[in-house]
Amino acid sequence: MRLTNVSQMQVQPGRLHSCVVTATPEDTERLPLSFDQRRHVSFGSRPGSWMAVSFRLPHPTGLEQIAEAWEHVLGRHGTLRSVFTCSEGSGDQGHPEVTGEKGAQLRLNRVEPTESQWETLARDAGPAEIRATLRELFDVACDPFAQPSHRLCVVEPSPVEAPPAEQGAEPASGRQRQAPVEQGPQIIIGSDHSHVDAWSLLVLIRDLTSCLEDLDAGRPLGARLPEAEPFSAHTRHMAAKSAPPEEITTRWREILDAGGGAMPNFPLNLGDLSTPAQEVVEVRDVFDAEELAFLEGHAAEHGVRLIAVAVSVMTRLARQLADQPLRTVFPVHSREDPRWFDSVGWFITNSVLENDDDSYAASYRTVxxxxxxxxxxxxxxxxxxxxxxxxxxxxxxxxLDHRKLPVNVAEDLHPQHVSAVIRTDGVMIWFVINDSGMHLRCRYPDTRQARRAMRTWLAGLVYGLRAPLEAG
Structure with a gap:
C-alpha cells in the first residue's frame, strides 16, 4: 500500500458518487472513550482530522451492490456505528467519559445508521477535480462530530476505448471502432481518525471486497469473514489494566523532562511555529524488493531487525546535526491479542523513543x-x-510494515493510504514497507528553515539507510 495524501493520490477520471448514511445519536447506550480518542476529539471540529483508503475493484460493479456490501461492513464494526457529541455540562459531571474541560461533556453514543442513498458529486471529472471534491467532502463529512464521521465514495470510470487494431488487421465485428475497455470502479473510504488507524484501512478493504464477492457468488454477506470485536470492548479492556509500574512512569518522566516537559521535538530549527504552517509532503523511494531483502539480511546478521538500522541512522544524524540524542514520538499499536486483529478502531497510542548510542544493538533495545x-x-x-x-x-x-500484518490486501487492487491536507507545526516521518520495497513519507511545515532542515535530514537518512548496500 502506498502512503499519499488527497492532493497527490492517484485517481481515475469519471463520475464521483457519495454513499450517504445518517445516524442520530440516542441517549441510551454510552460507550467508553479511549485516551487517544478523547484527546483527538477534544480539539473540536476542524478540517483534515480524517484519513482514507482508496482501492480499485477488478471488474465493473454496480452502485447498489457496493452500497449493500458497505451496509454490511458498517454492521460488523461497532466504532462505525458510534458518534461523538459535546454539550455544556449540566449534571453527570462524574461520568468517566467526560472531558471536564470548561464544563463541556464529550460523549460517544451507539447509533444505527439509516439506509444508504447515493448522491452524484461530479460527472465526467478529471483527477484534479475529483481530488479537490474528495478533500472538500471529507473535511466536512469526516469531521469528529459528524453523524456518522465516515463516508464511502465511488469513482465510476469514464469509458476507455481499446487500442486500435493493428494496421491491416480485420476488425472482429466489422467495425473500425473498438468497444470500450471495461474497468472496475475506484472506491475511497474516509473516516475521522478517532474511528480508524492504518491497520483498520486494510480491514475495510478486505471486508468490503469479501462482501462483494459474496454477492457475486450468492453467499450470505460476510460468510467467510472472522468475527470483529467492537473497539469499545478494547477500550474497556485497556481501562481495566493495572496501573503502570513505577519504572514505566519514571522513564516517561525522564524523557518528557529532557524535552522541557513536553513530547519530543525535532532537533533542527523549523522556523517560526507560532501558528501552524501549510504542510510540505515529500515521498522518497529507498529500497526496491531486492535491496530490501539485502538490508533485512544485513540487519539479521547483526541480530536485529530493519527498524534498528533506521533508528541507528537517525541517532547518528541527531548527534551529528544537533549534538543531542534522538528523541521522537513513536506510535505503537495495542492489538496485543488476536481477538482485535479483524476489528476497526483506533488501536494506536503514542510512545516515546530516546537513544544516544547508534549501535544496532542499542538501537534495537531502544525500540x-x-x-x-x-x-x-x-x-x-x-x-x-x-x-x-x-x-x-x-x-x-x-x-508500517504491511508484510507483517495478519490482514493484507493484494497490490492489484492499487491500494492507497490517503492522508488529509493540513496545516502543521511538527515533523512526522513514515517508514512504509511492503513486498515492493520501502518508501518514506515526510510531512513538515512549509517554512524556509524547515525546508532547509528537512532536505538535510532526509538526504542523510536515505544515504544512511542505503550505506550497507554501497558497502556490499
Whole structure:
C-alpha cells in the first residue's frame, strides 16, 4: 500500500458518487472513550482530522451492490456505528467519559445508521477535480462530530476505448471502432481518525471486497469473514489494566523532562511555529524488493531487525546535526491479542523513543523499550501533566510494515493510504514497507528553515539507510 495524501493520490477520471448514511445519536447506550480518542476529539471540529483508503475493484460493479456490501461492513464494526457529541455540562459531571474541560461533556453514543442513498458529486471529472471534491467532502463529512464521521465514495470510470487494431488487421465485428475497455470502479473510504488507524484501512478493504464477492457468488454477506470485536470492548479492556509500574512512569518522566516537559521535538530549527504552517509532503523511494531483502539480511546478521538500522541512522544524524540524542514520538499499536486483529478502531497510542548510542544493538533495545512504554494506558501516566504535553515542533516516526500484518490486501487492487491536507507545526516521518520495497513519507511545515532542515535530514537518512548496500 502506498502512503499519499488527497492532493497527490492517484485517481481515475469519471463520475464521483457519495454513499450517504445518517445516524442520530440516542441517549441510551454510552460507550467508553479511549485516551487517544478523547484527546483527538477534544480539539473540536476542524478540517483534515480524517484519513482514507482508496482501492480499485477488478471488474465493473454496480452502485447498489457496493452500497449493500458497505451496509454490511458498517454492521460488523461497532466504532462505525458510534458518534461523538459535546454539550455544556449540566449534571453527570462524574461520568468517566467526560472531558471536564470548561464544563463541556464529550460523549460517544451507539447509533444505527439509516439506509444508504447515493448522491452524484461530479460527472465526467478529471483527477484534479475529483481530488479537490474528495478533500472538500471529507473535511466536512469526516469531521469528529459528524453523524456518522465516515463516508464511502465511488469513482465510476469514464469509458476507455481499446487500442486500435493493428494496421491491416480485420476488425472482429466489422467495425473500425473498438468497444470500450471495461474497468472496475475506484472506491475511497474516509473516516475521522478517532474511528480508524492504518491497520483498520486494510480491514475495510478486505471486508468490503469479501462482501462483494459474496454477492457475486450468492453467499450470505460476510460468510467467510472472522468475527470483529467492537473497539469499545478494547477500550474497556485497556481501562481495566493495572496501573503502570513505577519504572514505566519514571522513564516517561525522564524523557518528557529532557524535552522541557513536553513530547519530543525535532532537533533542527523549523522556523517560526507560532501558528501552524501549510504542510510540505515529500515521498522518497529507498529500497526496491531486492535491496530490501539485502538490508533485512544485513540487519539479521547483526541480530536485529530493519527498524534498528533506521533508528541507528537517525541517532547518528541527531548527534551529528544537533549534538543531542534522538528523541521522537513513536506510535505503537495495542492489538496485543488476536481477538482485535479483524476489528476497526483506533488501536494506536503514542510512545516515546530516546537513544544516544547508534549501535544496532542499542538501537534495537531502544525500540523494545518504546514498545513497552506504550503498552500501558496513558491516562494515569499523563495525569500529572494535565494530558499529553505537546508543543510546536513535535517529531514523530511511524513504522508500517504491511508484510507483517495478519490482514493484507493484494497490490492489484492499487491500494492507497490517503492522508488529509493540513496545516502543521511538527515533523512526522513514515517508514512504509511492503513486498515492493520501502518508501518514506515526510510531512513538515512549509517554512524556509524547515525546508532547509528537512532536505538535510532526509538526504542523510536515505544515504544512511542505503550505506550497507554501497558497502556490499
Amino acid at each position: 523494545k523499550e518504546a514498545i513497552r512504554l506504550g503498552s500501558y494506558p496513558l491516562g494515569p501516566i499523563m495525569e500529572p501533566y494535565g494530558g499529553m504535553p505537546q508543543e510546536p515542533g513535535t517529531f514523530a516516526m511511524s513504522w
